């Protein structure tokens with residue numbers, strides 16, 4: 082029997098969840114059993130495109146549908162009530178990042194999943210990027226020695242906060258929307274958590290030119306418990322003319338080696354009349370066609386969502402939550418990431434160094 086998944090939130094990124102479970106149904110692993118979407122026009126589009134039941138209220142979906150798991154793809158600050166309801170109903174949960182924008186909220190969610198004995202997974206897809214996996218292996222094996230310091234940059238073009246979700250961008254920031262990806266990647270790569278943070282945030286163009294009250298940029302220096310210090314430059318105001326929607330890279334330096342990955346410029350570049358310069362991250366989500374002529378999506382952005390279905394499959398085949406520990410981005414790790422992000426925002430707001438824990 083395929084695993085029955087319900088998706089809550091079918092907006093811009095929710096589509097990737099819908100596509101992932103739709104294509105897993107072709108190999109009998111999972112099926113897109115139902116969707117909850119509060120926007121009626123969007124709900125109608127999902128009904129027509131994916132042909133599954135669509136509910137305005139996720140509680141009604143949880144009550145009426147026989148589901149094994151739920152994925153939560155609502156805005157950053159609106160994950161918690163859905164995750165808590167899913168745990169209460171005894172469903173496994175994949176939550177988009179960040180787990181929640183408060184430490185207390187994450188603690189509540191982790192506790193709810195523990196009590197209900199369900200899987201709580203966070204969609205930190207940077208861990209599934211083959212370039213990052215290669216780095217993690219060599220750092221974990223100790224070949225770079227003791228990691229001393231590093232740098233991360235993650236920047237989006239300005240249309241992300243201005244055109245994609247201006248209504249909820251003030252409830253998020255480059256720290257919550259982008260930073261959490263790399264806070265998690267660095268913690269996972271070094272098998273550590275955050276210790277202390279100093280951060281500076283700037284509010285200029287989004288607030289003054291677009292009336293969106295959130296940070297343009299946040300620069301954070303994070304000291305980790307293993308002794309490494311990593312600086313993170315995060316922003317979402319790159320000009321529309323920038324060659325890719327995301328600019329991102331990471332660099333870690335240890336006592337015995339250095340590892341550098343440019344995950345934006347991966348080698349292909351184009352310039353087409355009327356389009357300007359473009360670079361491509363074909364590792365994230367790429368479209369292809371299967372032997373039957375159906376569209377298939379591949380890449381680490383899909384694999385991290387698929388991984389949730391395969392975790393449920395493992396549980397149904399006899400694995401325990403304990404057996405799966407360390408093999409997926411967990412709620413507990415999502416909590417540690419939110420502790421860093423919350424400290425980053427507190428430091429940016431107060432100008433003080435903030436201790437974590």
Ligand SMILES: NC(=O)c1ccc[n+]([C@@H]2O[C@H](COP(=O)([O-])OP(=O)(O)OC[C@H]3O[C@@H](n4cnc5c(N)ncnc54)[C@H](O)[C@@H]3O)[C@@H](O)[C@H]2O)c1
Nearest residue numbers: 090091092093094095117118119120154155156157177246
């Ligand atoms: N992993 C990634 O690479 C990645 C990329 C982009 C976004 N995201 C995350 O995905 C989440 C959604 O982002 P998005 O860009 O799709 O936002 P979006 O605004 O396009 O979509 C959110 C959708 O949730 C719906 N919604 C809100 N409350 C709801 C509720 N109570 N019940 C049902 N539906 C509800 C909205 O109507 C909307 O359609 C965010 O947390 C974001 O950080 C992850």
